[in-house]
Amino acid sequence: MESKQQFGGDWTTEKLGRLRKYLSAYTRILSKQSFTYAYIDAFAGTGYRESRETGNETDFLLTELGDVEPQRFLQGSARIALECNPGFHKYIFMETRKHKLSELQNNLSREFPNKKIIFFCEDANIVLQRLCEKDWRWHRAVLFLDPFGMGAAILCQ
Numbered sequence: 001m002e003s004k005q006q007f008g009g010d011w012t013t014e015k016l017g018r019l020r021k022y023l024s025a026y027t028r029i030l031s032k033q034s035f036t037y038a039y040i041d042a043f044a045g046t047g048y049r050e051s052r053e054t055g056n057e058t059d060f061l062l063t064e065l066g067d068v069e070p071q072r073f074l075q076g077s078a079r080i081a082l083e084c085n086p087g088f089h090k091y092i093f094m095e096t097r098k099h100k101l102s103e104l105q106n107n108l109s110r111e112f113p114n115k116k117i118i119f120f121c122e123d124a125n126i127v128l129q130r131l132c133e134k135d136w137r138w139h140r141a142v143l144f145l146d147p148f149g150m151g152a153a154i155l156c157q
Contacts, residue, residue: 019077019144023084026142031086038141039081040131042124044093046103047078077144078104082112088142094120094127 023039030037075083078093093108095101101121108117120127128143 015146016075016077016080020080020084023081023142027084027086027088030140035138035140036089037139038090038092039084039088040092040094040128040141040143041077041081042094042128042143042145043147044078044095044101044104045076046100047076047107077146078108081142081144082108082115082117087115089116091115091117092120092127092131092141093117094122094124096121096123 027037078091081088081091093101093104095104098121101119105119108115124145131141
C-alpha cells in the first residue's frame with residue numbers, strides 16, 4: 001500500500017460500522033424491488049485507512065497470511081460497500097487525486113473482478129451534477145459523502 005490514509009479515530013470506526021449496517025439493510029430491501037441500485041462514493045480514497053489506534057484484531061486487514069504483526073489497515077467505505085451482501089448493481093467511486101484513484105482502481109478491480117465498478121478522477125461536484133441529470137424513475141443510489149470527517153449518507157432518488 002503506497003498511499004496510506006491516516007485519519008479518524010473512534011468516531012470513524014463507528015461511522016463506518018453504521019455505514020456497513022445501513023448498506024446491508026438497504027440492499028436487502030431493494031433486492032426485493034425492481035429498481036437498479038448503485039453505491040456512489042464521492043471521496044473514495046484508496047479503499048483503506050491506516051489505524052492510529054489499536055483495536056480488535058479481527059477488524060484489521062492482513063495483507064499476507066503469517067504476518068508476525070498485523071498491519072494496521074482498516075477497511076474504508078469503498079471496501080465496505082463492495083463486500084455488502086446482497087451487493088449493489090453498480091459502484092461509482094470518485095477521487096481527484098490520481099495516485100489514490102490508481103491504487104483504488106488496481107486493488108478493487110483485482111479483488112472484485114465480477115463487480116461493475118466505475119471510477120472517476122474528477123471533482124465530485126461535477127460528476128454528481130451529471131449523475132443527478134439521469135432519469136431516476138427506475139434507479140436508486142446511496143451517496144456517501146465523507147470528505148475527511150464530514151460524513152453523511154444521503155439517499156439519492
